Amino acid sequence: DFSGIVDDQADTVTFVDPAFLPNASSFPSANLGIVISGQGYAFAESSASALKIIGQGANVQGYDVLLKVNPNEKLFEIPSTFGTAWTGTSVARSNAIPFSQVPNVDSARLIITTDKDVTIDAWGSLITPLGTHNVIRQNENIHTLQQVEVHVYSPFSAWIPYSGADQQDSSVKFSYLANGVGFPLMEVHRTAAGNADITLLITAPQSVLEE
Secondary structure: OOOOOOOOOOOOEEEHHHHHOOHHHHOOOOOEEEEEOEEEEEEEOOOOOOOEEEEEEEEEEEEEEEEEEEEEEEEEOOOOOOEEEEEEEEEEOOOEEEEEOOOOOOEEEEEEEEEEEEEEEEEEEEEEEOOOEEEEEEEEEEEEEEEEEEEEOOOOOOOEEEEOOOOEEEEEEEEEEEOOOOOOOOEEEOOOOOOEEEEEEEOOOEEEEOE
């Protein structure tokens, strides 16, 4: 029973036609756009077998950062029932961003590799501010490796690893899913350091048609 949880911060997630998002031409296979207030946007492929992220974008310190995710990042397998299990590795690569803090370097790009080991490990009744729902719980063990490459322009032109920039992280995420809702009712994200963030859906999802 999580009906008594008090919200600390509210975000808005909007589902849109991906054609209306910036850089849409880079993701012609996307059939769903996801906009998260203050955090950027994502291009997704929704099919009868899975929901996958194929690209992401955001404005970071004035730069238009675009990530192409290939292999794609699977969020959910469809259908999912108690005992469903899968693993996946996705790689997100950014466009080149101006970077001149190192001699003979003019730009940098980000590479994020994500490994997931996922199991639907529980089912039951969940009470949230949105009501009472029968749910299944998706348990994800997630490991990420973030790397930076820099472009050297002299005495030769090449992309090389930026020494000392690698960052690794491991976490566990529980997503509580119900039929007909279209978005996790609740997510609990626990990091290796022991910190936990809880995200609750407080209104029913809505799609937006832009003209």
